[in-house]
Each structure stands twice: as structure tokens, then as C-alpha cells.
Amino acid sequence: MPHESGGSGYYAALHRLFSDRLELFIGLVLFVFAFIAGILTRRYVKRFLRGFDVPDAVEGTPFERTAQRLGTSTVGLLANLCGLFVLVVGGLVALRFTNMLPQDVLTVQITGFFRQLFIAVIVLIVGIITGDKLSLYVSERLKGVKVPEVGLLATLAKYSVFYVALLIALSQLGVATLPLVVLLAAYAFGIVFVGGLATKDLLAATAAGVYLLLTEPYAIGDEVEVDGRRGIVQEVNTFVTRVETDGEEHVIPNDRVFRQGIVVVRD
Amino acid sequence: MSDLRDLLGGIVDDVDAVCLFSPSGSYFESFADTELPVVVVAPENSVDAEQYVELPLEFADVRDRIRFGLEGALEDGHIEEEHVVACATNVFEGGIDTVTRVNAGEFPRSGVYELFVESRADPSVIRDVFELAVELGKKGQKGKQVGALFVVGDAGKVMNKSRPLSYNPFEKSHVHVGDPIVNVMLKEFSRLDGAFVVSDSGKIVSAYRYLEPSAEGTDIPKGLGARHMAAAGITRETNAVCIVLSESDGLVRAFQGGDLILELDPEEY
Numbered sequence: 001m002p003h004e005s006g007g008s009g010y011y012a013a014l015h016r017l018f019s020d021r022l023e024l025f026i027g028l029v030l031f032v033f034a035f036i037a038g039i040l041t042r043r044y045v046k047r048f049l050r051g052f053d054v055p056d057a058v059e060g061t062p063f064e065r066t067a068q069r070l071g072t073s074t075v076g077l078l079a080n081l082c083g084l085f086v087l088v089v090g091g092l093v094a095l096r097f098t099n100m101l102p103q104d105v106l107t108v109q110i111t112g113f114f115r116q117l118f119i120a121v122i123v124l125i126v127g128i129i130t131g132d133k134l135s136l137y138v139s140e141r142l143k144g145v146k147v148p149e150v151g152l153l154a155t156l157a158k159y160s161v162f163y164v165a166l167l168i169a170l171s172q173l174g175v176a177t178l179p180l181v182v183l184l185a186a187y188a189f190g191i192v193f194v195g196g197l198a199t200k201d202l203l204a205a206t207a208a209g210v211y212l213l214l215t216e217p218y219a220i221g222d223e224v225e226v227d228g229r230r231g232i233v234q235e236v237n238t239f240v241t242r243v244e245t246d247g248e249e250h251v252i253p254n255d256r257v258f259r260q261g262i263v264v265v266r267d
Numbered sequence: 268m269s270d271l272r273d274l275l276g277g278i279v280d281d282v283d284a285v286c287l288f289s290p291s292g293s294y295f296e297s298f299a300d301t302e303l304p305v306v307v308v309a310p311e312n313s314v315d316a317e318q319y320v321e322l323p324l325e326f327a328d329v330r331d332r333i334r335f336g337l338e339g340a341l342e343d344g345h346i347e348e349e350h351v352v353a354c355a356t357n358v359f360e361g362g363i364d365t366v367t368r369v370n371a372g373e374f375p376r377s378g379v380y381e382l383f384v385e386s387r388a389d390p391s392v393i394r395d396v397f398e399l400a401v402e403l404g405k406k407g408q409k410g411k412q413v414g415a416l417f418v419v420g421d422a423g424k425v426m427n428k429s430r431p432l433s434y435n436p437f438e439k440s441h442v443h444v445g446d447p448i449v450n451v452m453l454k455e456f457s458r459l460d461g462a463f464v465v466s467d468s469g470k471i472v473s474a475y476r477y478l479e480p481s482a483e484g485t486d487i488p489k490g491l492g493a494r495h496m497a498a499a500g501i502t503r504e505t506n507a508v509c510i511v512l513s514e515s516d517g518l519v520r521a522f523q524g525g526d527l528i529l530e531l532d533p534e535e536y
Binding site: 237 | 422
């Protein structure tokens with residue numbers, strides 16, 4: 001230390017700090033920065049999520065309820081995760097600066113893995129909430145249908161979303177997911193194919209119904225003849241047209257109306 | 268104190284069934300051990316009662332509410348004609364505060380349950396139209412009372428028994444009575460003359476309709492005007508239900524099969 005004799009003890013200490021222990025000092029400063037950045041991230045993520053009405057959106061989902069029972073909330077959990085991520089990344093950078101971590105491939109890998117883990121966790125949480133929400137929505141929509149089996153649909157939708165979320169999370173972590181993807185493809189194909197086959201008439205009726213509703217070639221109260229049946233139109237919706245004659249109500253699928261043509265009787 | 272208990276005992280002695288109107292979960296639980304049939308009448312079956320009658324409208328008049336509940340319970344076979352029923356309901360805000368004793372066979376049937384459940388249109392559609400009429404009755408036009416006539420259900424037949432007074436503002440539109448936009452349009456509604464025609468599924472088919480039923484044989488209370496006469500007439504000739512907001516006394520009345528079924532005061536809602 002050439003300048004040691006020239007200054008006071010305080011100056012010397014400062015000087016030593018800036019020369020020898022410069023790395024340690026910067027590392028400390030970085031760590032403090034990371035700490036503050038983590039807290040700020042946490043706060044802003046919280047505010048951001050609140051701004052997008054996330055608390056309202058996740059209300060009532062089982063995930064939110066579990067979080068509440070554990071004394072936190074979905075928003076709090078996400079904010080804490082983000083804050084923690086920033087803190088840990090900052091910490092790693094700080095450690096690197098102080099040369100406490102060997103600058104080899106392993107460290108890089110650990111940082112990378114940490115990032116992937118973070119994304120995987122976020123994807124999982126979002127997936128779970130979306131699945132819960134979807135199942136709530138589906139069961140809400142089907143509430144009027146008083147068939148017990150209808151509950152299966154909501155569960156199916158929920159686990160489909162869970163499955164996709166799990167798939168994304170696993171592939172983030174680099175786990176071999178090819179067989180799972182194949183399974184998903186088979187499942188999706190099955191749904192589309194079987195669903196399309198089962199609802200093909202409904203789809204045709206809907207397409208025709210949209211045209212009928214938009215252009216209204218006949219309206220409620222008109223006298224019409226479809227399929228050789230003559231009567232008064234009582235109702236037109238996307239799927240069917242209801243035509244009533246004396247004491248009989250014919251429910252005619254809209255694609256039938258389209259294919260056969262319709263006679264509007266004017267008097 | 269015991270005298271008071273005796274008084275209530277006289278009301279609930281020898282009843283054959285209990286009707287609970289919108290009970291809370293714990294209130295309903297306390298009836299779990301009774302051997303009497305317990306019928307729940309509420310807007311929603313939140314207590315999972317086995318015997319349940321859906322209340323489509325929160326009738327402000329307790330008599331209407333009890334009438335609806337009992338007629339519903341009779342219709343669904345929860346109680347019998349010869350039963351004496353204890354009805355627990357609320358008159359003021361808050362939980363159940365009143366118990367009355369009704370002989371199910373003897374009270375005059377008004378048909379208010381049939382009005383909602385047995386008519387062509389969905390009960391929810393009729394409820395929506397009721398709410399619309401009540402809202403319109405409350406607001407009026409610039410503080411002035413307005414009148415309106417809604418014909419609900421059997422729209423095809425109604426359209427053939429009426430003629431347009433002017434161009435139909437609802438042509439090629441797909442507005443349903445439950446839609447939020449209807450509340451925005453309320454003010455406009457009060458300006459339109461003639462009747463509104465609403466289909467079974469709640470679509471507003473037309474406005475400005477002049478109803479042309481034969482009023483022959485319709486028997487409505489004296490003092491009601493042409494609007495009510497037209498409403499009674501059209502319900503006699505079709506399977507529709509009519510909901511009328513009176514311009515003169517501001518009451519909402521419902522007609523079915525040519526008869527006056529229900530009378531509500533919008534101010535109470």
C-alpha cells in the first residue's frame with residue numbers, strides 16, 4: 001500500500017476498501033440494490049395486478065381459497081414470487097461480482113435453471129387459476145341444466161387446462177414431454193373429431209340460424225310453409241324455428257329451413 | 268311469558284305442514300328433526316331443501332307471497348288441499364319474523380303461480396317484464412305517470428291479432444327483456460304508444476301494436492281503462508300473459524286467460 005502513510009486511518013480504510021475490497025463493496029451495493037429492487041417489484045406487481053382487477057377475477061376459485069387459508073392471496077403470492085425472483089437473481093449477480101462463485105458453466109446453468117423454474121411456477125399458478133375459473137364458469141352456465149352428468153363437463157375442462165399448464169411448465173424445466181404432447185394431441189383430436197361428428201347438425205343449424213336472424217326473411221307472426229307444414233312463426237333462434245298450427249307446434253331445425261326453402265304466405 | 272308462548276302455540280297447533288319463506292341456512296337446519304313436511308319457498312334453493320318452490324319475484328305484499336308459495340306447493344303436491352299450513356316469513360327487513368296459519372283448501376286461489384309457471388313464456392321472462400313494468404312505474408317520464416302494456420308469450424298469434432300503429436322500432440333487432448340495454452331504453456319505452464309484444468323466449472318482437480281482440484265477455488273490475496280491457500281481451504283469445512302499467516293509478520297488473528291475476532304497487536319494490 002504506497003499511500004498508506006499519507007492519510008489518516010479513516011482515509012486509509014476507505015482507500016483499502018476501494019482498491020482491495022472493491023469487488024466486495026460493489027457486491028454489497030449490488031445486493032442492497034437487489035433487495036430494494038425485489039421489494040419494489042413486489043409492490044409494483046401487486047399494484048399492477050390489482051389494477052387489472054385480478055383479485056376480482058380469481059375470487060371464488062379453490063386456489064384463491066387455499067391461499068386465503070394460508071394467510072395470503074393469489075396476488076400476494078404472485079407478487080412475492082416476482083420479488084423473490086428479482087432478489088435471487090440480484091443476489092447471484094452480486095455473488096458473481098465478489099468472485100465468491102466460480103465463473104464456470106455451473107453457475108450459468110444454475111441461474112438459467114432458476115429462471116426456468118420461476119416461469120414454470122408462474123405458468124402452473126396461472127394454469128391452476130384458469131382451470132378453476134373455467135370450471136366455475138362452465139358449471140355456472142350449465143346450472144339450468146339439471147342433469148347430474150353435466151358436472152363432468154366442468155371437471156373435464158378444468159383438468160384439460162391443468163394438463164396443458166403442466167405440460168408447459170415441464171417443458172420449461174427441460175423434462176422430456178414428447179409422450180405427454182402426443183397424448184394431448186390424441187385427446188384434442190378426439191374432442192374435435194367426436195365433437196364435430198356429434199354436433200355437425202347443430203353447427204349446420206347454427207350457421208343457417210345466424211343468417212336467418214341477421215336478414216330475417218320471416219319474422220315472428222308471419223305465416224310460413226316449411227316442409228309442407230303451414231303455420232305461424234312463434235320463435236326463431238340460432239338452432240330452430242318454431243312454427244305453430246292449430247294445436248301443433250313444429251320445431252324445425254334451421255338448416256332444414258335453409259335446405260328446403262321457406263314459403264312466406266302473404267295475404 | 269308463557270301466555271305469549273301459548274298464543275303462538277295456538278297458531279301452530281295441529282298444522283300439517285310448514286312453509287318457510289327464504290329461510291337462512293341455520294333456520295332451515297333447526298327444522299331438520301320435525302316430522303312435518305317442510306316446504307321452502309325462496310328465489311334460490313340455497314339450503315338444498317327437498318321440497319322447494321321457486322319464488323320468481325320478491326313479492327312485497329306478504330299476502331301475495333304466501334299465496335304464491337302455497338299455490339306452488341299445492342300444484343307440486345308438497346301439500347294437500349285439506350292441510351293446515353304454518354307459514355313463516357318476514358314482513359320487515361331481516362330474517363323470518365312472522366308466522367301465520369293458513370288452511371290450504373280454503374284460501375281463495377288467485378292463479379298467481381300458474382301465471383308464472385304454467386304460461387307459455389319462461390317464468391324468468393315474465394319476471395323480467397314485471398321488473399321492467401315496476402321500474403317504468405317508479406320512474407315515469409319527467410315525474411309524470413306513464414302507462415305501458417306488455418303482451419308476453421304466444422307472440423305469433425298476438426301479432427296476427429293486432430296491427431301496427433307505426434313502424435316497428437324493434438324490427439330486425441334482437442333485444443331481449445332481460446338484456447342490460449333494456450334498462451337504458453326504458454325512457455324511450457314510455458313514449459311509445461300501443462302494446463309491446465314479447466315472445467316466449469323474451470325477445471321484444473314489436474312495439475306500437477294496436478291489439479284487436481274482441482272484448483266480448485271480458486270481465487275486469489270497473490274503473491280500469493281501455494288499456495286493461497285490451498290486455499284482458501288478448502289474453503282471452505291467446506295463451507299470452509299481459510302485464511299492464513296503469514297510467515291513472517300507477518299499479519302494475521297481470522292478466523291471464525282474461526282474468527286479473529295480480530296487482531302490484533311499484534312503489535313498494
